[in-house]
Amino acid sequence: MLFVLFEVNYGRIIIQQKEDAMKGSITTTLVAVVLITSFLALRCGEKEEKAPAPKTEEETQVAKEEKQRFITYETLRQWAPPAGGVGIAILVAEEATKEEVLTLAQYLRSKYSSTKWLWIDIFDSKEAYLHRDDPNYPEKEYSKHWLAQVFRNPKTSEDKIAWVAEGRDH
Numbered sequence: 001m002l003f004v005l006f007e008v009n010y011g012r013i014i015i016q017q018k019e020d021a022m023k024g025s026i027t028t029t030l031v032a033v034v035l036i037t038s039f040l041a042l043r044c045g046e047k048e049e050k051a052p053a054p055k056t057e058e059e060t061q062v063a064k065e066e067k068q069r070f071i072t073y074e075t076l077r078q079w080a081p082p083a084g085g086v087g088i089a090i091l092v093a094e095e096a097t098k099e100e101v102l103t104l105a106q107y108l109r110s111k112y113s114s115t116k117w118l119w120i121d122i123f124d125s126k127e128a129y130l131h132r133d134d135p136n137y138p139e140k141e142y143s144k145h146w147l148a149q150v151f152r153n154p155k156t157s158e159d160k161i162a163w164v165a166e167g168r169d170h
Contacts, residue, residue, distance in 0.1 A: 070107050071100045073122075076129055085117025085152075092147070094124045097170055098163060105148045105161045118152035144168050 076089040088108075092101060101122055112118050123129040128145035131137035143166040152159045 070104050071096050073104060076123070076126065081117050081119055083117050085119070086112055086115050087119040088121075089129055090120060090122045091126055091129065092122060092124050094145075095170075096124060096147075098147075098165075098168075101147050102161065102163060105150050109150045109152075109159075109161060112152075115152070116154045118150060120150035121146065122148040122150075140167060 071092055074091045076091050077087075078089075079087040081087045090104075090108075092104065096104075101124075105120070105122060108120055109118070112120075121129075123145055124147055125145035128137075128142050131142065132146070143164075145165070145168075147163070147165045147168070149162050149164055150160075151162070
């Protein structure tokens, strides 16, 4: 009878057959075939990882421009107004210019274009946002840091972006 041995060497299977009077049976041969088949199935199932194709200089530039199109912001709060829709309070950097903030507001307005009710407040101070309902917080300070509002109301047909900051020099 035959006794089948195999070993894996650098992804190849080396099969050696040896006669062995004491150990030879169909079962041994079947076990070897099953093991070899399993190994081959696993090897064939492996996927080769390919490195991503290098981007052209133009594609890289377009990606950078897309990323830099809008200033970064943090969502401070998101809620659903009582009539439905979306409400969001956003924080931008104090260094953000009026133009950058209004560009972001326009983007957010279009992002939620399918939303009937929309209320977005943009702040450049977390402190001012946190004190928005505090009657003891100086109104002048609050008005300086509440920068813009995006508002959509289907009942009144309002759909506007407003710069609401007062006393802000940039």
